[in-house]
Amino acid sequence: MEEKDRKCPRGKLHCFNWMEDIPGGVTDFDIVEVQFKNTRKGFYRNSANIDLAIGDTVAVESAPGHDIGVVTLTGKLVALQMRRANVKPDAEIKRVFRKAKPADLEKYEEAKARENDTMIRARKIAESLNLNMKIGDVEYQGDGNKAIFYYIADERVDFRQLIKVLADTFKVRIEMKQIGARQEAGRIGGIGSCGRPLCCASWMTNFVSVGTSAARYQDISLNPQKLAGQCAKLKCCLNFEVDTYVESARHLPGREIRLETADNTYFHFKTDIFKKEITYSTDKQIAANLVTISAARAFEVIDMNRRGEKPLQLQADDAEKSSAKAKPIDLASQDD
Structure with missing residues (x-):
């Protein structure tokens, strides 16, 4: 083969x-x-x-x-x-x-060609019956004798009358299946904000609840328009890396801890989890006199504060020397 x-x-x-x-x-x-x-x-x-x-x-x-x-x-x-x-x-x-067989495929293609028209007509029928539901997709069986109607509803819907009308209209056996907004996006498909096909439509087979805490752990701005996917729910990909962030955060000092030096008190401002670097500010509300140090140096200062000692400065002495020696590389000067 x-x-x-x-x-x-x-x-x-x-x-x-x-x-x-x-x-x-x-x-x-x-x-x-x-x-x-x-x-x-x-x-x-x-x-x-x-x-x-x-x-x-x-x-x-x-x-x-x-x-x-x-x-x-x-x-x-x-x-x-x-x-x-x-x-x-x-x-x-x-x-x-x-x-x-070729006859099976021919009948199957005929059934598929009726799906879109059936969905539009079914939506009009549901609207005429004043049912608070949305029919998102229709799938005909391969032999055309049965149709599955996938619908979304916020509350319980009595669709017994709808099934009778649909059966009389389309002359097939009717099956109703309720799905959620995420499942609807998976059935319809589309392109996400990342430029790739939706995960729910390409490889995901089960859906895990996504909370805003996943965004907080990753320091993502809590902007509903950016956090929501095409299903209007939080993006599933927010859960993909959150475990790595949580595990890395365990090796960093807590954000509520203040660092005391001889002349200032420093508050947590931001963290680069994967570089294991923390930026501190002398003001709790705004960015003022920002100093970036390593996690090891932060733990060192915390231990000194617990012993009642205060370093002269937040950065270590060797860090100042290395930062002074480091110079930016000018790529334009290499053309000469």
């Missing part, structure tokens, strides 16, 4: 099979992971022992009929993914019917 057939298809929640080169990795486990539209994934048993590879389009068991998806993972790694998704060993696993 060609190498390109073994690669995961480009799209959302792309994966990398790091156990691909292990002998017998594909045959040791008869369950495969299949991805459908956007962020929906499922696990299916390859009971017919079909030769499946990552990237194959398959028809899988559904209720009712069948659905069309793409194989995204095979082999032993699927067992780890099932454990991560909290799929119980005794759970009922549906089957893989076959590799998708």
